[in-house]
Amino acid sequence: MREVDRVLLNTDAVAEVRRHTAQFAAERGRRPRVFVLTFGCQQNVADSEKLSGMACEMGYEVVTAPENAELILVNTCAIREHAEKRALSIVGQYKHLKEQNKGLIIGVCGCMVVQEHRREQLKKSYPYVDFVLGTSVLHRLPEILAKKLAQKRRIFGSEEENAIAEGVPICRESNYRAWVSIMYGCNNFCSYCIVPYVRGRERSRAPADVIAEVKELVAKGYKDITLLGQNVNSYGKGEAHGMDFADLLERLDAIEGDFILRFMTSHPKDATRKLVDVMAGGKHIAHHFHLPLQSGSDAILKQMNRHYDRAAYLDILDYMREKMPDLAVTSDIIVGFPGETDADFEDTLAMLQRARFDMIYSFIYSPRKGTPAAEMADQIPKEVSAKRFERLLALQEALSLAANEPLLHKTLRVLCDGASKTDTGMLSGRTEQNKIVFWPDDGTEAGAWVWVEIDRVAPFALYGNKVK
Ligand code: SAH
Ligand code: SF4
Ligand code: F3S
Secondary structure (H helix, E strand, O other): OOOOEEEOOOHHHHHHHHHHHHHHHHHHOOOOEEEEEEOOOHHHHHHHHHHHHHHHHOOOEEEOOOOOOOEEEEEEOOOOHHHHHHHHHHHHHOHHHHHHOOOOEEEEEEOHHHOHHHHHHHHHHOOOOOEEEOHHHHHHHHHHHHHHHHOOOOEOOOOOOOEEEOOOOOOOOOOOEEEEEOEEOOOOOOOOOOHHHHHOOOEEOOHHHHHHHHHHHHHOOOOEEEEEOOOHHHOOOOOOOOOOHHHHHHHHHOOOOOOEEEEEOOOHHHOOHHHHHHHHHOOOEOOEEEOOOEOOOHHHHHHOOOOOOHHHHHHHHHHHHHHOOOOEEEEEEEEOOOOOOHHHHHHHHHHHHHHOOOEEEEEEOOOOOOOHHHHOOOOOOHHHHHHHHHHHHHHHHHHHHHHHHHHOOOEEEEEEEEEOOOOOOEEEEEEOOOOEEEEEOOOOOOOOEEEEEEEEEOOOOEEEEEOO
């Protein structure tokens, strides 16, 4: 029914690079090192774990700093201009590492380099970059590396493939939280968004492959598993197996073990009552829904090509809350989309008040080359967007605090993430609703479940004490 090939890793290329890394190890008394730097969304985090996994398989040691690495892979994001600028600036800083170590190989991977103009820019202005590798061909890392090691030429072609690679080794950063990509690409073409251009058409992994991966993770003791896709509700569309996302989730929920299942992201136009029912009836499925609204104005939603309006959004939202009173809902909002009037923006604020999200990720609209919105008349001046952005943040802060207030004095189950990065002497973790919780360090290890009684709530965090 579908035209998507299932491809496997090129073992000949892996063996070829292994010969090189073995020789390096024999001469230097240590394995060559790989450093992978990740920008962008969870999908990219998951992709980077595959880049590290392949590098490990080829004999590299994964390290956490670029200095003294023999291979640097920068996994880029193109969602907003800021993300591209940061990646380019960091790649620029690697110039001096290359000067110190002529044998260093630098590869730029991911969403940014699928765009022709960025590949050209890297080729012309960043002569120390050795190769680029687009999102759909990441599993070709062994071939590219083998080629690069055999010859001095730089490799800047990007033949994207409409394929799904299975069996790519994954070097996971955590041993208790895991990402599982269930589908790739996006067909929605929201008018502002670059993703469909850099991630290609939607394609779903076979249910058996996803189920096997989740089973293996649970058996290894993973506690928190997130299913990933740009629009998980499109899972299985056009496939012969006839399983949709709700069906898949139900099958995964039936796996025995002590774990919670999450998923992201859902598109409101495809979020079904069937999915909500599966969530509400599940044993393992977290009561957290990330449902990007983008704008509260029907006129802007239409210009964004989102295919829903406020009423449809609220309809599914109200249904979710009715079925799961403890549900946390988070969302994404863009301010300053072309043509957004003061009245449109007020509609967004009104929707926030009505929807009572637990948290939002908010963004100032960033024009993306090649997308329809970038060509639209009436681009909003920076100062106007910035003012709106401030008002949005202020309102949401109050709403987030109000959403957390009912949790005061409650005892919540928390998955510990270890020492807090901001508060010394404190541990942090997350609840099933994905709320961040801090409590005094009592030696609890990362990856353990604890119960914490909340004695203080803030807009974006909860504080308390572990219950013995
Ligand atoms: N597939 C997901 C998320 C994609 S990117 C979804 O549809 O929800 C994550 C978020 O980045 C989007 O939800 C959107 O809010 C934001 N975003 C995407 N393109 C953007 C742009 N050009 N400028 C500003 N924010 C953007
Ligand atoms: Fe972008 Fe829209 Fe696809 Fe999300 S659904 S990735 S916002 S095009
Ligand atoms: Fe960025 Fe690509 Fe994700 S553009 S947001 S890394 S899909």
